[in-house]
Structure formats: C-alpha cells, structure tokens
Amino acid sequence: MSLTNLEARVHFFRGSFRTPRRLALAWCMAAVAGLASHCLPAHAGEGWLTSYEGALTAAEETGRPILTIFTGSDWCQHCLTLEKNVLHTETFREWARDRVILLMIDLPKQGISQEERHARSRVCIKYGVRSFPSTLLIAPDGRKITGHSGYLGQSPAAWVAALEEHLPAAEMASKPAAGGDDEQVLSSLEKAVETARDSRRPILIMVSRPGDSAATTRVASLINDPEFESLARDHFVVARVAPQDEAANPSDGVSERLLGGEKLPPQGFGVIVTDDGETPLFAESGAQSPQRIVSGLRRFLAARHARSAEVRR
Structure with missing residues (x-):
C-alpha cells in the first residue's frame, strides 16, 4: 500500500469519527435548548403580563391593582410548586379575573436576554425583593400595597383569601338599573x-x-x-x-x-x-x-x- 493511500485511509477514518462527535454535540445542544424552553414559564398567554410598564398601563386603565409574582422558573422549586398548587388552578383564575392585573417577573438562569434580565432585576430592586417566590400587590400608581415571600403550601382558597383582605375596596359603579335609564342601582x-x-x-x-x-x-x-x-x-x-x-x-x-x-x-x-x-x-x-x-x-x-x-x- 502506498503512503498516499495510507494517508487517505487515515484521513477517512478520522473524518468518520469526527462526524458523530459533531452530531452528538449538536444533539446535546438541542437537548439543553429544549430543556431550557421547557423550564421557561408556562404562563405566557394565560393572562399574565411580563412587562412591568405594560402592567402599570393596564392598571391605570382599569383601576385594578397589580398582582406580581417574582419567580425563577428553571431553578426555584418553591416557585414551581406555587404555580402548580395555586396559580394554575381554576380557583385562582376565577378569583383573579376582573380583580387584578397579573404580572410575572421571571428571572431564570437562562433563556432571556441580558437586557430583559436587567429590566426585571430593576423591578426586584425597586420593591426590595430578595427571595423567590415573592408576591406583591401593587397599586396602579406603582405604590406597594402589601407583599410576602415564600410559599407554605396553602390551598388556593387560603392563598387568595390572604390577598383579598388587602384589595382596595372598589367603589360602587353608578350603573343604570333596569327600571329606567335615569335610575341608579337601588339600595332599598x-x-x-x-x-x-x-x-x-x-x-x-x-x-x-x-x-x-x-x-x-x-x-x-x-x-x-x-x-x-x-x-x-x-x-x-x-x-x-x-x-x-x-x-x-x-x-x-x-x-x-x-x-x-x-x-x-x-x-x-x-x-x-x-x-x-x-x-x-x-x-x-x-x-x-x-x-x-x-x-x-x-x-x-x-x-x-x-x-x-x-x-x-
């Protein structure tokens, strides 16, 4: 066998081993990306906002306070438990509907840009959030109404009842009663x-x-x-x-x-x-x-x- 043919065979075998390594690396990267996307918050599109400024705008337009959850979706186990046991339940959804604006400030280890990370971190700093999960009720003017950190395994009903106590009393709307356009809701x-x-x-x-x-x-x-x-x-x-x-x-x-x-x-x-x-x-x-x-x-x-x-x- 000539030296040229031997070198060609060696080159072929080296290439044949390099290709699977590249594929393996690609598969690993795809798996990591898939895992990261799986760990991203599942609440997007379920009524939760992720922009603090957007939530303030919605609160100003509706007069409702902002229920803000600070979470780490790919590393905080207590955060995931809170989402599963409370935030994803029908009890919570029915309570939140027409009462609050929902805002999720998620700081995962990966999956968001540095710009987004800095923006969300600024919200944490603004309200002194140091542990996850943390729950804040924020007035439409940005003022903190109440807040607490952690999740102790409360039922959905008990969890929302603790927040209900701090919701601002809504003013009775002056709606026309069915008896005529000029009448108000009757009190007698x-x-x-x-x-x-x-x-x-x-x-x-x-x-x-x-x-x-x-x-x-x-x-x-x-x-x-x-x-x-x-x-x-x-x-x-x-x-x-x-x-x-x-x-x-x-x-x-x-x-x-x-x-x-x-x-x-x-x-x-x-x-x-x-x-x-x-x-x-x-x-x-x-x-x-x-x-x-x-x-x-x-x-x-x-x-x-x-x-x-x-x-x-």
Whole structure:
C-alpha cells in the first residue's frame, strides 16, 4: 500500500469519527435548548403580563391593582410548586379575573436576554425583593400595597383569601338599573318592589353586609361586567341591599326567607331574583364568576319566558 493511500485511509477514518462527535454535540445542544424552553414559564398567554410598564398601563386603565409574582422558573422549586398548587388552578383564575392585573417577573438562569434580565432585576430592586417566590400587590400608581415571600403550601382558597383582605375596596359603579335609564342601582328592597311592580320586571338583588370590602369588590366586578350590565338593564330591576338584621330599615333589607332560611356568612355575597321581595326564584353565590352568574340568569329568563308562553296558550 502506498503512503498516499495510507494517508487517505487515515484521513477517512478520522473524518468518520469526527462526524458523530459533531452530531452528538449538536444533539446535546438541542437537548439543553429544549430543556431550557421547557423550564421557561408556562404562563405566557394565560393572562399574565411580563412587562412591568405594560402592567402599570393596564392598571391605570382599569383601576385594578397589580398582582406580581417574582419567580425563577428553571431553578426555584418553591416557585414551581406555587404555580402548580395555586396559580394554575381554576380557583385562582376565577378569583383573579376582573380583580387584578397579573404580572410575572421571571428571572431564570437562562433563556432571556441580558437586557430583559436587567429590566426585571430593576423591578426586584425597586420593591426590595430578595427571595423567590415573592408576591406583591401593587397599586396602579406603582405604590406597594402589601407583599410576602415564600410559599407554605396553602390551598388556593387560603392563598387568595390572604390577598383579598388587602384589595382596595372598589367603589360602587353608578350603573343604570333596569327600571329606567335615569335610575341608579337601588339600595332599598321596598323601593325595588314598587319599581318592579310598575315595570313588571323581576328584581335582581345583590345582597352583602355593609362595610364588607371583599363583598364590595365582588359586587363592583359583577356590575362592571358588560354581559351582566346588558342583561340587568334589559330584564331586571337591580338593587343592592343588606341582610335584614343589618339594614338601617328592616323593610329595606333581605330577609332570611329570601336567603333560603340561612344567615349571610361573613364576606358573603349573594345574587337573588324575586318578584315580590319575599320568595326567591333564583339564587347564586356571588363567589362565582360573572360569566357563570350571567349564564344562570339567562337560563332563569328562558324558563320564565317559556312558562309565560305556555300560560298564554
């Protein structure tokens, strides 16, 4: 065998071994990239913002506070547990809807640019965040309302209840009641009964205890829902009243009979439909989402119209 042929064979074998090494390296890099992308936060596109400035803008437009979670999605195990046990649950989603702007400040070890890392780090520095996960409630003007660090394994209901206490009490929106464009949401059951009698519409009552900030927030969220507003305006006389035992005038309050024979629990909020102010025709917990309440009211109206049509026959 000539020296030239021997060199050619050696070169061939070296090349044949180098190629798999390159492929192996490429496969490893692809696997690492895939793992990094898997560790990136899964909340993008699920209602969470990632821009602090964007969240402030949304908060200013809606008047809602910003619920901010500081996390490390590819290294912080407690952060991942918080996301799985609380943030990804339906309990949390229903609570957050129409109450807060959601902001996630994620500082993973990899997967984001240096520019983005610096921007997110500045938010941590601004609010003194030193450990992950951390949870902050931020007012639309950027002021810190409350905050805490860590996750101790609370249930979704307990976790959101701790935040609910710090939500600013929402002002009751001045929405037209169904009795007429010039009327407001009524505060007297007696007045609502009179208005319903004249307009021949059922009364939709939102009942909660006076001074209950959590219930006030839920009431405002429901009233501000476009579908609820349209449905209430077109089909009901709307009133917001207290339970009878806490009303300034007992005749203006909701009786236990109307509440189904039970007292309204603390932080309770109920939606009741009645014709006469005494007999409940429909009832739903105000803890449900506006969408579910609206769906229930639509079913009530459909059944009511069907009965009326049957009577006319």
